[in-house]
Amino acid sequence: MIKLHEGRTYVINNEKIAKLDEQVRITPDEAVKNTMTYAILEKHNTSGNMKNLQLKFDSMGVYDNTYVGILQTARASGLKEFDIPCVFTNCHNCLCAVGGTINADVHKYALSACQKYGGIYVPPHQAVIHQYMREMIVKSGDMSIVSDSHTRYGTQGSLSIGEGGPELVKQMIGKGYALDYPKVIAVFFKGQPKSYVGPMDVALNIIKAVFKNGFVKNKVLEFVGPGVEGLSMDFRNGIDTMTTESTCLSSIWTTDEKVAEYFTIHGRPDAYKKMKPGSVALYDGVIEVDLDKVVPSIALPFHPSNVYAIDDVIANPKDIFAEVEKEARRVFENNNIELNLMDKISKDGIKVDQGVVAGCCAGSFENIYLMNKIAEKSQKRLGDFGLNVYPASQPIMYELNKVGALNSLIEKGTRIKTAFCGPCFGAGDTPGNNDFSIRHTTRNFPNREGSNPATGQIASVALMDARSIAATAFNGGILTSAKDYSFDVEVPKYEFNDKVYKNVVYNGFGNPKPEVEMVYGPDIKDWPEMEALTDNLLLKVASVIRDEVTTTDELIPSGETASYRSNPYKISEFTLIRKDPNYVGKAKATQVYEKARIANDVEKAAEYYEVLKTLGNETPVEQLMKTTGIGSILYAKRPGDGSAREYAASCQKVLGGLANICIEYATKRYRSNCINWGMLPFTYDDDNIDLMVDDYLYLPNIRSLVAEGATEVEGIIIRNGETRNIVLKLENVSEAEREVLLAGSLINFYKDEF
Known part of the structure; x- marks a missing residue:
């Protein structure tokens, strides 16, 4: 049913898979440029360097689970108006089951924002965000960024990305999206699915084949091959959305007459562009899918990759x-x-x-x-x-x-x-x-x-x-x-x-009204003040999670919790509540001392700094308060699988979290969220790391090390009066990311800039 071709592999004329050792009349570098991905990224790159991209998107979307925090951040960062279409949908918290008036309040807030800054407001119950983006916004050959992990419009020919809120903020204020040129994997479809097989059956079997081995992690999936043309648009969309669960970065599909018809049906025929790879295209691997052999399937708890044939x-x-x-x-x-x-x-x-x-x-x-x-x-x-x-x-x-x-x-x-x-x-x-x-x-x-x-x-x-x-x-x-x-x-x-939308959707793009006053409900709060990175850090371990993967749902639960999304103080109370109920209390207990440090409460801060005497550090408390920040730290093996919701990171920061340690970050978007909220993204290769809750971690000279671009940081673990050294990695942190970490958050960075 599915065969993985590892390593660099050609697709010839969109019809045949060939390995490198087969004769082709083109250089590998030229063949890489024949992918659809390369063409779109080159068009949207503003850096002039195809290895280190700075992307400018064509549109963006946010929804009621995320847009309050995003817009509050953008406003604090100097937002003037939306210079690309920005869609605000209300598809995640429409029922108002929890939180009193909060859901309706945030909807009013969003409408006033769209009026003020020139956005597009889609009222509750009209459309889920990705359906509206497909129907009304994206175009073949373009790129969109949306604050949701299931941002996949590849079937329309749009190479789009789901990201955490701070990355949307950058787009709102005219900044670029930094990305190293990604590896590209072809998904080569052949055959035709049986009449009783649906898109989820195909998607689940792809996820089963590639999730655990990381075959497509943070890579772009490019859907090609003769099997694509036999699939309806709804069938393609169903597969495309689920590619997120493979851990890929994004997706793009060949486009054809069915895509052209889709745009025509939705009143946007000019949005169509025929797209396919060049006659010889080189990929970093190929997933060969024989659609004829796919059978009705089921993913049993607790992951989309836990797949069996239903008959089995x-x-x-x-x-x-x-x-x-x-x-x-x-x-x-x-x-x-x-x-x-x-x-x-x-x-x-x-x-x-x-x-x-x-x-x-x-x-x-x-x-x-x-x-x-x-x-x-x-x-x-x-x-x-x-x-x-x-x-x-x-x-x-x-x-x-x-x-x-x-x-x-x-x-x-x-x-x-x-x-x-x-x-x-x-x-x-x-x-x-x-x-x-x-x-x-x-x-x-x-x-x-x-x-x-x-x-x-x-x-x-x-x-x-x-x-x-x-x-x-x-x-x-x-x-x-x-x-x-x-x-x-x-x-x-x-x-x-189209009257269904025309009669209720507010489309203010290109017509901002700066005189409009924002509408704030009683539970819409600004982000707390955040401190810049201090010279040194003294951190306390608030949680150690040794599961192979920690999802964003475990870091901050979804569901009713999201009713408090517009109040960072309230929603942070739910951090890790279903995974480690002790985390919030421990993080807040540490934060008490940081607040004392900021308030210049020498007596209270001295209690915390007492642990440094274990190191023979006799620096006066008054000096420590100026140079050594206090916070908490979280360890998880592979955190951040799943949603793009920034609360998985920002709630830690609201509680005083200043760093994560892990073997690797499960997704780019979670790592980006950590950085954009000023949390140091450490890694440590050994999954048997000797780290326990209530350990202290002292990081001397951390500000200088971040500023210098150090890739390794030596810290000292303090436990029950005993100490030992630990070397943490701080790899692949770009210059722009270092500046955000030094500022203490993206909000601080843009405040300083403006």
Whole structure:
């Protein structure tokens, strides 16, 4: 089904894979330039150096989980107006279930910002951000940056990137996006998927093949080959969105008549440009996918890469579920709770409790239309199985209703809901305790569905394609492959009703109104003041996490927590709450002493500096207070997998966090977030690092070392009156990043500049 070609590999005429030793009449350097990626990056690079890029994007997007913090930072950094289209959607916290008036308050805040600075405001329930960007904003050959990890518009021919909020701030105030030229991996499609196979089936099997081995980490995926042209746009979009879970940087696809038709349908025919690699294109590796051999698949808890054929799970549930339960015991070892999937095995098959089809990868016209066709073939009712379907935009909902698919699904018991990202991250349709939920959404990380292990709750989510979810739902909730409903259906031509947007979307791009006053609700707060990096640092270890990967959901939980997103003080109280409930208390206890240092409280600060006497350091407290900052530090092996949400880093900083130590950062965006919030991004190769909670780490001369571009920093660990040296790496920190670290945060850096 999938074959990985490691090392530099050619694609010839978009039809054939060839290794370097085969004869080609072109140099490797020229062949690299024949990729679509090179052409787009060259067009958008302003540095004049293709190794060290400074990119200027064509558009950007933010949404209600992120835009308050981003805009507050941009305003503090000198924002005047948006010089490229900037879309504000409201698709993550529409339900107002938690936090009082906060959700509506931030929506008013965003509308006033769009009026003042010339933005585009999409009201709640109209569209999830990525669907709106595809439909109305991006173009072939362009680049967009959006504050969400699932920013993937490669199927439209747009090489777009999901990033943390501070990187959006840079674009808002006219700064570049720094990026070393990335490696590029071709995804070579051949064949044609079976009628019962959907985009999630293809995506999950790609993720399974490349996630654990890091084959595509921080690289661009370029989708090529003869198999692309046989896929509909909705099918392509469904695969494209899920590439984020492979840990790649971005994606780009060849474009053809179907892409041209897509833009024409949405009233933007001029946005289309034919794109494909040159006749001989050289890649850093190739993923060869035989679409004919893909089968309906399922990603069991707790990661999209934990993939099995659905038929295999049905045939052998006990052994497979035993492995999942074993992993659950490891994940929840500190919560004294236990997942029991074995209870789902009955004489009729595997009982599933809930199904959800939602968001940027699933809520398409084609997916939902075909779900209804499967429902029409079944004589069974849903019963107690809860099936929840969210079209990705109101125009999609309008068209599904017009062709009768929605009424048919509703009649059969399906709950049709408006455009909302909530189920994808635990802000809607949270299943019951120990329930088994199957979802065509983006992730099935631990507790991402909204359960809270700290209160004894546990649930499990498996990812499946909408076709197999419908097959399961309309088989009485018994796990079923869409293969059992094999059929050929002609999907009607989609018609886009632009009035749905025109009547409610505020489009102020190019027409800023600086006289407009920003609307602030009572829980919209500015970021706290942040100190510049001091000469020395004395840090206390607040948490040590030895899991192989720590997700952003574990660093700062999603779901109801996000209701407090516009108040950095409140949301920071939830940092690591589901992974290490002691973290917040320990970080705040250390921060007390930093606040005393800043307030010139000699007596209080002296208590903390007492530990330095272990080193024979007798520097007067008054001098230490001027030269030695106090903070906390977090260790995790590979932190930052998953979301682009900056709160995973900024909440640590609000609590006084000044550094992370890890083997490697799971994503570029999390590392960037750490740097942009002034937290030192240390690495240490040995995963058996001798580090414990409540250890002290003294970093002498740290400011000078950062300023000089040092790649190694020698520190001293202090534990129970004993000391030892440790050498931490501070690698690949650019000059611009060093300046941000020295300033103490991106906000400080731009304040100094302006």
